[in-house]
Amino acid sequence: MSPGFRLLLSVIPFALLGGCSSNWQSALQAHGGPAISLKQLIILIVAICSVVWALVMVAMIHALWRRRQAWRAPMELIPRRERRMGVIVTGCVGATAVIIAGFTVASFLTTRTISVPGKDDLTIRIRGLQWWWGVEYLGPDPARRFETANEIHIPVQRNVRLVLEGDDVIHSFWVPSLAGKQDLIPGRINEIIVRAEHPGTYRGQCAEFCGLQHAHMGIVVIADTPEDFAKWVDAQRAPAAQASDEAVAAGRDTFMGKPCAGCHTIRGTQAAGTTGPDLTHVGGRAFIAAGLLATTQGSLAAWIADPQTLKPGNNMPLVPLTPDELRAVSAYLASLK
């Protein structure tokens, strides 16, 4: 193996790592208060550990360089040297204890500052399910509550309290650009505060292995300006759009007559199932099937036609539809903006 080839081989992994960089899901691209605090903590710990590591390496190389003269009697004790070594070892152990205690305090202070709920925080209930996210906007006024799925909008520069619940297995909510991780555990309620400083789209991912489609359990968090957010809330609270033309109306009728309505809710129609995601405004969401495909009529049709090939093991059954029915249903769902 020539040295050039070996160099090339060692470069390839780093080049591949470059592919991991994306701005919308990275703890190092912090865009919200809690995430920024966590990033500072990460940098602090990595920096101090790097300095310690470098010092240890320097000391070791120095020791190797300056080999002791061969001793006449290896077991001989020289009191002066023994004392000096005792002082150095004690000093290093003491420094280690101080550094670790410092990390503990820093970590404690960081987690304390990022998890203080305010009184008037916007509260959203997130349900983790195999393999999608149920989202319910809570508020003091029950009439203003509404449900959606797999996508949440939050106003910028405001703390948002997420109430996390699980229904089947343990999931973990993780939007690295906005906050840390928090588990969703069946039978228990956890909370996490997220916050975005700038408008934008941030991706999250289930961070606790939860079965076959763990990798396809994404969530999108969209941070809006307060005006845009208010507009979005009003749009979401409204019942589903009325059918605009004949094809869409045919799709609606198919949806109601087939097993679709047994699991999904479309507010304003008789579809009121709660097993699957709320589809009232599915056409307006960026992705379908928890981040699997971008929402278009084509991808909706592909998903409905064969969900078990696109996301094997998920709980959406293959409902037999004729091509005309499939076209109509996908047009109907795409129209639900």
Place this chain on the structure above:
Amino acid sequence: MRSLLSFVCMVMLCGCQREERQLRLDPPTADALDKIALMPNRIGGAPPQVYFALNQPYELNAYNLSQGKRLYTWFGCKSCHGDGQGGIGPSFLDGWWTYGPEAVSIYASIRDGRPHGMPAFKDKMTTEQIWQLAGYVQTIGAYSAKTAAPSRNDEKQTRPAENRAPAAILFNEGPAPVHPDQGPTP
């Protein structure tokens, strides 16, 4: 000797097999599975040949039983049948099947409904889902233990686990048949 023993153990490990999970049922197979042959009184009958060709997947496959258990909750079976002990609807735990204990009868009950309140689910569930649910319901009041069991309960136990207490124990004498067409008590 020791290396031989460990070699034998390794070879035996190769015999381990994970149960097959059929995640995607081909639409033609699903169509065929829906073509059950019921007796004229709609009690008892025969599942289609493909059901046996697939090795009775809805009675003997743990994944399908687990999915059936989830469907039992998702489609509201609990609101009438409880956790199997009955309520507005009949109990499954007692091992007495008003319309017979075969999976195919249970399939027909779910798909088409039955008199006195059992709704039809053919517009709400797919063929595969109805079969999964039927297999699970049969397990609740099974006469004999199976090697396949659905997933465990996360909630408080309100009855023996499926498959642990076959209904035959609860059902020694047998009540008088409630349906004159049912034939001998099971």
